[in-house]
Amino acid sequence: MNKRDLVKKLGVSLLLVGMVITAGCSQKDEVTSEKEKAVKIYKWKMVTTWPKNFPGLGTGANNVAELITKMSGGRITVKVYGAKELVPAFEVFDAVSRGTAEMGHGAAYYWKGKNEAIQFFSTVPFGLTAQEMNGWLYHGGGLKLWTEVYAQYNLVPAAAGNTGVQMGGWFNKEINSLADLKGLKMRIPGLGGEVFKRAGGTPVNLPGGELYTALQTGALDATEWVGPYNDLAFGFYKVAKYYYYPGWHEPGTTLEAIINKEAFDALPEDLQEIVLSACKIVNQDMLAEYTARNNAALNTLVNEHKVQLRAFPDDVLKELRKISDEVVAELAGKDETAKRIYTSFKKYREQVNDWHEISERAFMRARTLK
């Protein structure tokens, strides 16, 4: 639908609404209330942790907003704000919680200060791939737990994007052993940051928009961000030499939409369904976009910008995995909520890993057999 069509459609909807409001005053309370909800026009704001229109992440947030408007025939419009436009990136959670904006778009691990267990709902080191995260969230009890936890903050959560397996990050020296991580100041958020710390590094959490300058000025020695498509856009190749894989710390990061609970409850049921549906669609669509676009960007980085692609050595990966298992398991001891989330996650992960060994991984192996 182009903008002109949308405006025309909105015009028709508003016309209908006007007539309906005029006509519908004599029904009993419950019906009247449902009717008022059904014909009301909702104007929402969405604050995000991303630079405005940032490829994949920011445009994914835009897509959530557009889908809501299209599916609702204009009964809800959602205006999207980039980081700092209305609130800074890391204040999105609180802003939506208190109702400054009705929606937000970000990632759960940014809010680990609220409750460390929240990080399970974005990604944990050596955790789940995107497909596996969706299995846990939608059919393994994950979303139910997430909803329960966020209700304490007056929020309704929804998975609303996934990057797939990320890259391991940008470095200016080669990583040949765990010792090479010691003393490095690296932007690496969430539990990956904690693992990095225990491996001897200094983790830093900065919003994406500040990373390039921090690398350039030496405030950071290294950074991870997402993957080739996004990393090319930020130009990290100009300030770092080596590009490492795989992203052990973020194997399938779920982005989140958060919705102010009162704003959500005030919607009629069809619009509630539409809002959550838009998030689900973008959850799939963003992953599809990264899947389709990462390789071309990687080729540009390697062939045009002469970035050196490197695999983490097996020994480094094994040691990071060992630390990761400890860090993730310790979360379970934080409180009763963390224990329940960890227990659900761990049981699911063991099962899905077994299954994917003989399905996804066995197939990917079969297609490359020499």
Place this chain on the structure above:
Amino acid sequence: MNKRDLVKKLGVSLLLVGMVITAGCSQKDEVTSEKEKAVKIYKWKMVTTWPKNFPGLGTGANNVAELITKMSGGRITVKVYGAKELVPAFEVFDAVSRGTAEMGHGAAYYWKGKNEAIQFFSTVPFGLTAQEMNGWLYHGGGLKLWTEVYAQYNLVPAAAGNTGVQMGGWFNKEINSLADLKGLKMRIPGLGGEVFKRAGGTPVNLPGGELYTALQTGALDATEWVGPYNDLAFGFYKVAKYYYYPGWHEPGTTLEAIINKEAFDALPEDLQEIVLSACKIVNQDMLAEYTARNNAALNTLVNEHKVQLRAFPDDVLKELRKISDEVVAELAGKDETAKRIYTSFKKYREQVNDWHEISERAFMRARTLK
């Protein structure tokens, strides 16, 4: 939303509709026409290739229908029919094409008789995983081509489910070399069937509901179907001994929804968006369901029913891959459409394979390093 809520909501909607129709007679033609579309209640039928309510596939079709009703606040209802209830499984395509039903749910490779290139839109041997299929369809030009091809049959296509990597199938003898496939009568549809034929087997195409009996009576020697979750439901373990992996022939089968083009064009734009959105949601949700449930079913098969799990030998996989590449490439020579689809698919596959070698596969390897 439970049924009672839905009925209440529908009541409210109908009330509004009544008032609006009464009120809206004096606008100019275009607006009136849009208004009539907006307030009309659409009652659709969906015919499917699956047994009614069959886990995953049939319930996925049900979910498409329910989501459409919920998101539209009851402005469209879709009644789902299992195979044979309204038309036989393999007549779904024609039934929707001529408008006997407004929607259908099945898989594109069932219609290879129409145009062999259609099979690319379900799965091809040694082709794409589910995540990779979504990348091609939504961001690699695949859905655009699919839409163009199906328009010739008066249909609008949508991806509406994915099984993930399937299992290789049920056999009553071990497969140690390609010679062991010779003479086997096996249910294996689409291009996988053609590959199997060139490897010396006899492929048979039968709907799922007829497979158990065919195996039992000896009409079939072997069969593939989907994966543990579905195969357990059909009870194949009672009539076959060995369960092989990986499903080289179906690495990420996209299920499809098809919509009669006139019925689709008659909808207002918001309902068109809702119908396509419901398909996208189920496309993701069905994969999540299989991902979450296959392993438990596999454990039941192996531990309770003493099924013997077997990997195809590497040599067999390599030979099947060689034949597959030939079979898939030959499709490109059929006609101009097939050539365009193959060219798009092949270019995308090469790129995404490269990317997934250092992301998805490299991560899955890293987490199991001993």
